[in-house]
Structures are given as C-alpha cells and as structure tokens.
Amino acid sequence: MFRSKLTKVVALLVVLVMALGSTVHAATPEYIICLECETPCYVFEFEDGKIKEALCQVCGNDDPEAFVLPEEAEDISP
Ligand SMILES: [Zn+2]
Numbered sequence: 663m664f665r666s667k668l669t670k671v672v673a674l675l676v677v678l679v680m681a682l683g684s685t686v687h688a689a690t691p692e693y694i695i696c697l698e699c700e701t702p703c704y705v706f707e708f709e710d711g712k713i714k715e716a717l718c719q720v721c722g723n724d725d726p727e728a729f730v731l732p733e734e735a736e737d738i739s740p
Contacts, residue, residue, distance in 0.1 A: 689711065690708045691708065691732060692732075693732065694713055694729045694730065694732070695729060695730050695735040696718035696721065696723050697728045697730060698723040699718065699723070701718060701720045701721070703718050703719065703720075705717045705718075706729065713726045713729050714726060
C-alpha cells in the first residue's frame, strides 16, 4: 500500500520537474547571433532573459554584449 502511494508521489514529482524544465527551456533561445561575424552560436549561457556568457566558435568573440538574440538580430539586418 505505502509503496504504491510513494510511486504516485514520485511520478507526480517527475511530471512537475519536467513541466518546470520545459518552461525554462522555452525561455532560452535555441541560438544567439554573434555581432562580429553574424553567425548563429550555440555555445552560451542564458539567465534572467539575458545572455550571460557566450563564445563564438567562428571568430572567437566571447563578449556577451556582442551577441544578440535571433529576434533582435532581425531588426538589425536589412
Ligand atoms: Zn563571431
């Protein structure tokens, strides 16, 4: 009896963690764009809606200020 109840609690927790995880994932962009060479970069850390750390593997740019999100880049490029 106790064991099956525990299983249900664990299952509920897993669902909760997955829901939280997908929320966090949705807020993080799939990639960011390097302003130096306009290349999409996948090596970055995203926190509180901002680029925290980034590294462009094409030109070596590692200044978070020199990267933009894809939606921001659309405004810049013609
Ligand atoms: Zn670059």
